[in-house]
Amino acid sequence: MATGFIYHPDYLLHNASISHPERPDRLRAIVARLQESGLWGKLHHIQPEPAERQWIELAHSAEHINMVEDAAESAPAYLDPDTHVSRESFDVALLAVGGGLAACDAAMEGRCRNAFAAVRPPGHHAETSAAMGFCLFNNVAIAARYLQQFHGLERVAILDWDVHHGNGTQHILEADPSILYISIHQHPLYPGTGLREEQGVGSGIGATLNIPLPGGCGDSEYAVAFNEIEEVVSQFQPEFLLISAGFDAHHRDPLASMRLTADGFRQMTKRALHLANQHCSNRLVMLLEGGYDLIGLSASVEACLEEMMVNNGG
Ligand SMILES: [Zn+2]
Numbered sequence: 240m241a242t243g244f245i246y247h248p249d250y251l252l253h254n255a256s257i258s259h260p261e262r263p264d265r266l267r268a269i270v271a272r273l274q275e276s277g278l279w280g281k282l283h284h285i286q287p288e289p290a291e292r293q294w295i296e297l298a299h300s301a302e303h304i305n306m307v308e309d310a311a312e313s314a315p316a317y318l319d320p321d322t323h324v325s326r327e328s329f330d331v332a333l334l335a336v337g338g339g340l341a342a343c344d345a346a347m348e349g350r351c352r353n354a355f356a357a358v359r360p361p362g363h364h365a366e367t368s369a370a371m372g373f374c375l376f377n378n379v380a381i382a383a384r385y386l387q388q389f390h391g392l393e394r395v396a397i398l399d400w401d402v403h404h405g406n407g408t409q410h411i412l413e414a415d416p417s418i419l420y421i422s423i424h425q426h427p428l429y430p431g432t433g434l435r436e437e438q439g440v441g442s443g444i445g446a447t448l449n450i451p452l453p454g455g456c457g458d459s460e461y462a463v464a465f466n467e468i469e470e471v472v473s474q475f476q477p478e479f480l481l482i483s484a485g486f487d488a489h490h491r492d493p494l495a496s497m498r499l500t501a502d503g504f505r506q507m508t509k510r511a512l513h514l515a516n517q518h519c520s521n522r523l524v525m526l527l528e529g530g531y532d533l534i535g536l537s538a539s540v541e542a543c544l545e546e547m548m549v550n551n552g553g
Pocket residue numbers: 401402403485487528529530
């Protein structure tokens with residue numbers, strides 16, 4: 240079975256009026272690299288549709304959705320010091336959520352075994368009622384709840400290896416024992432949350448695992464941390480594995496100071512695929528989050544996709 244790749248040229252339309260690290264060139268670099276290496280022609284390409292509002296409301300208040308829509312109408316605007324909207328941003332954000340949902344559909348319906356959603360804007364900092372940290376809607380939290388509500392799954396796991404803590408994903412899901420959220424991130428660093436002690440709320444206690452690491456960690460430290468990730472995921476026995484796949488822990492990235500290589504991302508992908516094989520009937524979807532060095536980003540995405548395809552026997 241093939242590896243799915245979700246992309247839409249309209250993802251390039253979300254654009255700040257001044258230079259901003261979360262820029263359309265990120266996706267251009269990924270596409271160019273996959274085309275040059277020949278991987279592009281071997282992927283199962285899926286064109287996403289804008290997500291319906293009912294799915295966005297699984298993770299966000301109606302007021303927040305209206306606020307993003309209104310902000311785009313009066314664009315350019317900033318929703319926080321880091322988070323811009325251009326005129327097309329609301330529609331592009333719906334399409335980014337839709338990209339995650341299309342990847343989940345393809346894996347659930349057996350059209351591909353695993354999939355990578357190359358979406359913008361990213362999502363893991365977006366809170367129930369606030370845009371934050373380049374993120375408008377929380378693509379991965381919505382995808383997790385969609386898998387439950389639309390596809391009838393009970394237990395979903397999210398692994399977030401973006402270098403920043405996914406505060407939005409954690410807060411949206413922290414009281415929910417049916418969705419496991421694991422974040423491995425640099426600490427201290429923006430947004431400042433993601434301490435070990437944050438393990439969930441109420442009946443969700445135990446379904447949040449934070450692994451904060453000091454700056455300077457590389458492939459070997461992440462490999463050690465992955466032992467704990469494997470143990471916790473195996474205990475939880477998810478039916479689907481979502482990955483908030485940020486690539487800003489790459490050693491070239493300008494926004495953080497981790498030292499992962501593209502091969503480090505390959506090794507994590509290999510181990511995540513093994514978990515998906517053991518527990519999730521191979522169903523694994525990566526949603527792009529951060530990653531701001533174009534070479535580090537595109538090389539790392541390519542390494543992940545190669546591994547996803549190898550494990551398909553293709
Ligand atoms: Zn990040």
